[in-house]
Amino acid sequence: MSREPIGIVGVGQTPYRRSNPGLSAGELVKIAVDEALADAGLGIDAIGAVIGGVAPDALAGIKDIDRMSISVPGRPYFRVNTGGATGSSIVQAALAWIGAGRADTVLVVALERMGQASTAQSIFNTIFDPIYEKDFVLTTITMAALRASMLVKRHGFTEQHWAGIASRNFTNAVDNPLAIGARALTPEQVLASPMLAWPIHRYEACPTTEGACALVLSRAGVIGCAHSTAWIHGMGGSSDTYSMGERMNRPEGSLIEMVPLRRAAEAAYRQAGITDPGRQVRVFELQAPFSIIEAMAYPALGLCEVERSRPFVDEVLAGATGIEFNPSGGAQAVNPVSATALIRIAEAAQQARGLAGARQRDGVRRAVATGQGGATQFSTVCVLSADQPGD
C-alpha cells in the first residue's frame, strides 16, 4: 500500500447486456469513461496514465481489442490480463503507479466484448492444460461443478443452498438499472432451470454479458474535500498453482477453502486494520459467477469457520448476518469477464460513497470487493471506506 491514501473519485459503467450490436468497442468504452470523468469532475487531460483490462482475447474474437478502444494516444498505457481478476488487477496496478509517484490520477478501464463469441464455454475450455486436462471438457462450469461435489461431501450442502444464494443475487439485480433484463427468481425457479453440469443448474451460473466499466483513482493530495470519495484501505492479491489435482488436499487448505482468496483477504484486512470482518464490513461485493463459489468464499473471507460453512449459509439466506451481499446482483446476474472484478470494486465504491441509488444499503462505511480469475486461482480483495485511512 502506498503511504498517501488513494481514493476512487469517479465511476462509470455501461448498461450490461448480452450484446451491443449498435456500438463499437471504442464507443462502449467512451460511455463508461465519459461518465467516470464527469463524476470525478475531470477532463482527460488530468489523467496521468490509463490502464486497460481485457481478459482472454478469444472472448471478443479480436487480439488486443483494447488497442482500438481503451488506449489513449499520448498517455502511458498498458493492458493487464488476469482472466476474471483483470478488473481488480488494473486497480492494483493503478495503486502502484500512483504510489510510485508516476501520476496523481489514473484512469482504469475494463472492456468485455464477449457478445461477439458464439460459444463462450468452448473458449473457456481452452484455458485449461492442453497436455494433461483438455481432453476432459474442463470449462468454468464443470470446474465449479467439481467443487460443488466436494462441498456436498464435506459440508453437507444441498441444492437448496445453491438455489437460495442464486435467488438472492438475481432478486437484488432487479434494483440495479445496469443489469438489463434482470428478473427476480425464486429458489424453485432456479432449481427448475436446466442442468448445466451436475449439480449446477443454469440459474446458478452467470449469463454471457458485455459492457465496460471505468474508474478514476487519485491520491489524497489532489482530491478536493467536497468530493465524494471511496478510499482504498487495503488491497491484497494472491495467485495459486494451476493444477486442481495438486490443490485438493494441501497443508495450506483444500481446494474448496480457496487458499488464495483467504491470503488476499488477510493482506487487505491487515492493511485496513480489520480484525472482525463480519462486524466491521457492511457490504461485500463478491466475484462469484456461480453460487457455489459464493458459498466457498464466506469462510475464506473470515466470515465464519470452515467447519461452520453450511450453517453460515443458512444464516445468510435467512438474512441474519447483518451483512449485505451483492446488492448489485453480483457476478451471477451480470458477468462481463474482463470487467467483472472492476464492477465489484465500482459497486462497493458506490455503496461507500452513498451513490448506489436504488441498490444503496444503509449505514455503509466499509465495503469489500473480491476478484477472481482462472479456476479460483487468482484472488484479490479490496477494502473500501467512506472515511479516509487514519481518520
Next chain:
Amino acid sequence: MNMPAEDLLRLPGSWNFDYTYFAGETASRFFAELRDNKRILGRRCPSCQRLVIPARSYCDACYVEMGDWEPVGETGTIEAFTILTRAFPGLPEPPLVIAFVTLDGADSAVLNFVEGVDLDDQDAAGAYLFDNDRVRVVFSEKREGRITDFHFESILG
C-alpha cells in the same frame, strides 16, 4: 442516429489457430509408461516429499526440480466429480462422469472419466458416487500414449 436494427452490421468471423504443444520429457515419459507398461508413474519432490501425478518436472510449491519416478496404486478415492450432460466437440456422447481421483500413494489428484455408473437418474448417480467413492484404474486395450489411455471404474461397495 437511429439506424434500423437490421442495418447494424455484424461481421462473421472465426478463429482457428493451430498449435503444436510441446509436452516435454517428463510428460512424454508419463504417457509412454501408460502406453507401454500400463503404469501410472508420478515424481516425488525432494523437498516437500509430495508424489505428484500426472508427473511434473518441477514442484510449484517448492520451486525445485522433481526427483524420483514412482508408481502409484491402481485404486483411489474420488475427491470431486461432476456429470456432464451437454455434447462437446471431440468428446464421447454424454452423459459422462469426470472426476479428480487421488490414487493410493499419490499426493495429488488426477482427472479422468469414471465409467460404468448408471446415469439414467443423475441425482441417484450423484448419491451413489458420494457413497461409493472408491475407484479402480482400467487401462484401454488400445493405448496411444495419451491421458485417455486409462479411465476409472467404480468399485462397488
Next chain:
Amino acid sequence: MTQYHAVAVEGVALELTSADRRRALPELIFSCVSAALADAGVTLADVDAVTIACEDLIDGRSLSSMITGPAAGAYLRDEIRLSEDGLAALSLAAAQLQSGTFERVLVAAWGRPAEADPEVASAAGFDPFTTQPFGLTELTVSALRASAYLRRYGATPGPGAGDHDDDGRDRAGLALDGRDRAVRARRERADRNPRANRVPVRSVPAPYPMRHEEMRTETDAVASVVLCRLPQSEAEARGLVRITGVGHATESYHLGDRLMSGFPSARAAAEHALAEAGRTLDGVEVAEVAGRTIWDEIQLLESVGLADPGGGFTALADDPRLNPSGGAAAGDCAPATGLVRFAETALQLTGRAGGVQLAVRAGRAGTPRVALVVSGAALAGQTHTAVVAER
C-alpha cells in the same frame, strides 16, 4: 525515483532456444526464472510478487498465466500479468517497488514460436472491418514502414531524394550504403553473442522491400529479472544496476495515422525516461532497442534520436553503443523482446556480456555506466516503453 531508495537489479537470465522437445513451455520458464533467482542469490521465498508479460494467443492457452504463472513462481503470492512487451512488465514491477508495496519482485516474459506461428496470431489484432481483409500481420506492417522509409530516403526518386545532412552527404545515399553494412554488423555481433541462438524456429519469407537477412532470428525466448528496493547507498555499494528512469507513450491505433512517421511514442517514452534519470542522449553509453526487423531497429534509433534522420543504418553499422547484442538477429520473440534487451543491457553494465561486451566508454577503457532500453508492443509499435538503467 526517490532519493533514498533505488530500484535495483539483483539478477537477470535469458534463454533463447529452438523447439527444445525436452521441455514444455512451463519448464522453459521454470529454467530461466530459476537461473535469474540463482543469479540474484535469492530463492523464491524471498520474492514478494511476480510480474509477468505474456500473450494468450502466442502461448496457445486462452488464459496463459493460469498455467505459466506458477512456472514463473506465482505460487501463493501476488501476481499480475500484462499482455504487453516484457519491458512494460519491468516498468510496472519498478512501480510496485517504488510505491513501497513490495520489497522484491520477479519479472518474467516469454514467447515460444515453436508452438505456433506468432505472425498468424498477430493478424487477429487488426481491425476486422478495415484491415484484416488485407492479411496484415506485424511483419507486413514492418514492410510497409520500410517502404515508407525507402520512399523518403531511398535511391528511387521520392520526396527525400536530394536531402543532405550536415556533412553535405545525400541522405538517400547514406541510407542505402548503411543498409548492407548494418546488416553485416548486426549479424557479426549476434555471432559473437554467447547468449544468441542463430537457429530460427521457422524461416519466414521477407515481405518486400525487406530482405531475409533483415528479419529477426525467431526463437523460443524467455527472460527474467529480479528487482528489489534498496537504499541508494546499498545498491551502489553492491555495484548493482539501478533503474533510474522510466517512460511510456502511446500512439493512435489507426495505422494510417502513424506508419509514415517513425515511432513518436518511442521518442516520447525515451525523453521521459531520460528526463527522470537526469540524463541526456549524449550520456547514453549503451542502448538496446527492440525492433521486429532491422528496419524497425533503425527507425527506432532515429525516432529516439540516437541516429540522425536517414542515418539509422549507418549509425547501427558504425556506432558500437547501439544494439551490441545483435538485437533481434541474436534470437527473439515477442513479448519477451524488451526484457531480453534489458537483460542484455544489465549484463553490459555489469561487465558480463562476454563476446559482445563494450569495453570502452568516453574514449577510455571501462564498462558502460548509463544505458537506454526501448521496446514496443501491439499494435505494431503503438505503445513504447523506455527504461534508463545505470551502474
